[in-house]
Amino acid sequence: MRFPETAKSGTSLAFSLGLIASIIVVGWYYVILPYQRHPQRPTFTNDLKAAPVPTSPIAEIKVPVMPQPTYKAKPKPNDAKYLGKVNASIGLVFRADPSQSAKNVGGADYNTKVAVMRETPDREWVYVRNESTKEEGWVRIGNITKE
Numbered sequence: 297m298r299f300p301e302t303a304k305s306g307t308s309l310a311f312s313l314g315l316i317a318s319i320i321v322v323g324w325y326y327v328i329l330p331y332q333r334h335p336q337r338p339t340f341t342n343d344l345k346a347a348p349v350p351t352s353p354i355a356e357i358k359v360p361v362m363p364q365p366t367y368k369a370k371p372k373p374n375d376a377k378y379l380g381k382v383n384a385s386i387g388l389v390f391r392a393d394p395s396q397s398a399k400n401v402g403g404a405d406y407n408t409k410v411a412v413m414r415e416t417p418d419r420e421w422v423y424v425r426n427e428s429t430k431e432e433g434w435v436r437i438g439n440i441t442k443e
Contacts, residue, residue, distance in 0.1 A: 390433020
């Protein structure tokens with residue numbers, strides 16, 4: 297092969313690669329990128345006026361606090377409905393109120409005897425007293441086995 301033929305093939309290869317690259321770039325900027333952006337929400341004349349968006353959304357968020365039912369009345373010491381045992385293998389945590397988010401007020405180990413003092417109306421939570429330590433609190437009813 298002589299030099300002029302080699303130069304022609306190299307030039308045509310470079311031209312072909314440049315043409316392919318420019319087609320890819322044009323396709324990327326004019327076909328792919330416009331579809332990756334979300335368009336603005338259209339506004340209509342009968343839309344309700346939205347409240348202005350606060351400048352700092354984190355500082356302005358206020359979560360309404362739902363009132364929790366309170367069960368503060370303590371039952372009498374000898375007022376147990378029935379006895380039971382803790383069937384949760386990891387033990388139990390007694391809560392101040394019948395809620396998962398209530399404060400921790402005590403606990404009981406596996407197979408500990410507890411006296412069930414009362415139940416919530418939906419029978420999901422029971423108020424128990426640990427017979428060995430006399431700690432009292434709310435637990436879920438599924439963690440107690442009736443004796």
